[in-house]
Amino acid sequence: MTGASSIKAGDSLPPFVIESVSPDTMRDWSVFLADPNPIHLDVEVVKAKGLGDKRINQGPINVAYLMNMLMAAFPGCRIESMDSRFLDNVYEGDRAVASGEITAVEGNRVSCDLKLDVDGRGTVNAGTATIII
Amino acid sequence: MEDFLPAPDVAGTSLDGTAIFTIDADENAALCKSTGLEPASDGTAHPIYYYIATQVAMGKSVAGVCETCEFDVEDGPMMGSSGVRFAQQLMVGQDYRVTGEILSLVRKKSRKLGVMDVLTYRLRLHPAEGGDAVLETDNVWVLPRKELAA
Numbered sequence: 001m002t003g004a005s006s007i008k009a010g011d012s013l014p015p016f017v018i019e020s021v022s023p024d025t026m027r028d029w030s031v032f033l034a035d036p037n038p039i040h041l042d043v044e045v046v047k048a049k050g051l052g053d054k055r056i057n058q059g060p061i062n063v064a065y066l067m068n069m070l071m072a073a074f075p076g077c078r079i080e081s082m083d084s085r086f087l088d089n090v091y092e093g094d095r096a097v098a099s100g101e102i103t104a105v106e107g108n109r110v111s112c113d114l115k116l117d118v119d120g121r122g123t124v125n126a127g128t129a130t131i132i133i
Numbered sequence: 134m135e136d137f138l139p140a141p142d143v144a145g146t147s148l149d150g151t152a153i154f155t156i157d158a159d160e161n162a163a164l165c166k167s168t169g170l171e172p173a174s175d176g177t178a179h180p181i182y183y184y185i186a187t188q189v190a191m192g193k194s195v196a197g198v199c200e201t202c203e204f205d206v207e208d209g210p211m212m213g214s215s216g217v218r219f220a221q222q223l224m225v226g227q228d229y230r231v232t233g234e235i236l237s238l239v240r241k242k243s244r245k246l247g248v249m250d251v252l253t254y255r256l257r258l259h260p261a262e263g264g265d266a267v268l269e270t271d272n273v274w275v276l277p278r279k280e281l282a283a
Contacts, residue, residue, distance in 0.1 A: 016169070018168075018169060022167075025167045025168070028163065028164075028167050029164075029167070032160065032164055032185055033185055033188060033189065034188075034189045035188070035195060039209075049209065051209075059212040059215070060181055060184045060185065060215075061168065061181075063181055063184065063215060064164075064168045064179065064181040065168060065169075067179070067180050067181055068168055068169060068170045071170065072170075078219070078222055079180050079217075079219060080218070080219055081216070081217065081218045081219065082180075082216065082217055083214065083215070083216035083217075084214060084215055084216075085213070085214045086211070086212045086213060086214065086215075127214075
């Protein structure tokens, strides 16, 4: 997308697509987060806890997908604030799509609604953000 | 009148950290690429480090926060929401430290989870050398109280 003069409330942001959520990424993030919770690493643990039969993506990765969507839509932007609610898990192999819609433009400050959807299960993360473009 | 005891009174518990967190350039690059993004070339780090830096360098581990709330981390804390307000962008190579506190722990009953405690805590990330926070984040976790589900 381009500058503030060419965007308006109601405009959709280009989606950011993760074709298949990777268990390798979960392993890397367990190091980044210093959190070796096995539900992100070991399918057998997920099964034993009754949480399904696939590894569960760490929540902050899902937030990062939403941030990536914003930064791809507005290269060079700065996120001023962001809130997100975790509505459901994202699992290994899921196809996830981060998308958004502009709700207000005030000068170079743009407010957006955000969501992360996974194929077959709908919205798993939803929130808002204000960015400076 | 609810038929369970209130949650432990932990509001105000300090989460100030003593560790220094530095966003490593190679790790930032790996993190960006792991989510399908090229790292920035201007020295800024991926903004998701708001969560990573504050969690890693706060004064208690995730298990320690749960223990403060009299909750076993093995029972599966769940992220409810996360919010952040940035005063500055995060920079690769910058040293940061964390201050923060638990804001509330509220016991509720939900149709889906039964009895649960809703934990809200606030963390701030400061330049290690001192100065105002570069960000403030509020996180909400849900702690399902299976033992109180009967």
